[in-house]
Amino acid sequence: MNDCIFCQIRDGKIQAKFFYQDEDVMVFPDIHPRAKTHLLIVPKKHIPEFIFVEDENLREKLFHTVQQIINQAGLKDNRYQIRINGGGLQDVDHLHIHLLGPITAA
Ligand code: 5GP
Numbered sequence: 190m191n192d193c194i195f196c197q198i199r200d201g202k203i204q205a206k207f208f209y210q211d212e213d214v215m216v217f218p219d220i221h222p223r224a225k226t227h228l229l230i231v232p233k234k235h236i237p238e239f240i241f242v243e244d245e246n247l248r249e250k251l252f253h254t255v256q257q258i259i260n261q262a263g264l265k266d267n268r269y270q271i272r273i274n275g276g277g278l279q280d281v282d283h284l285h286i287h288l289l290g291p292i293t294a295a
């Protein structure tokens with residue numbers, strides 16, 4: 190997917206400051222943070238959205254990565270929120286999990 194922003198980040202064509210990455214997933218800050226910490230947890234494989242995750246291992250890996258990043262980002266006891274947009278609500282058609290925190294009262 191040549192025109193996909195997150196594929197371009199994966200391929201080093203668009204800059205991002207990686208918080209974590211391995212062969213399957215990458216984690217980097219959202220360019221427009223909506224909380225003090227706002228990270229995107231993204232599979233390296235181009236999967237258009239949540240509903241299309243079919244690989245059990247990847248599903249497990251994503252879940253586990255989110256748990257680890259919550260700890261590493263210091264959000265464990267700190268009012269975090271996980272958000273996945275899909276079904277047309279998303280702006281970027283490459284699956285990503287938003288991790289935000291601490292969420293303060295409006
Ligand atoms: P969505 O609405 O698709 O769930 O969220 C997409 C997110 O990607 C938005 O919060 C937006 O700020 C973020 N984003 C869009 N382009 C870039 C980019 O080039 N770099 C980074 N780090 N984040 C981006």
Ligand code: ZN
Pocket residue numbers: 190193194195196197234235236282283
């Ligand atoms: Zn992509």
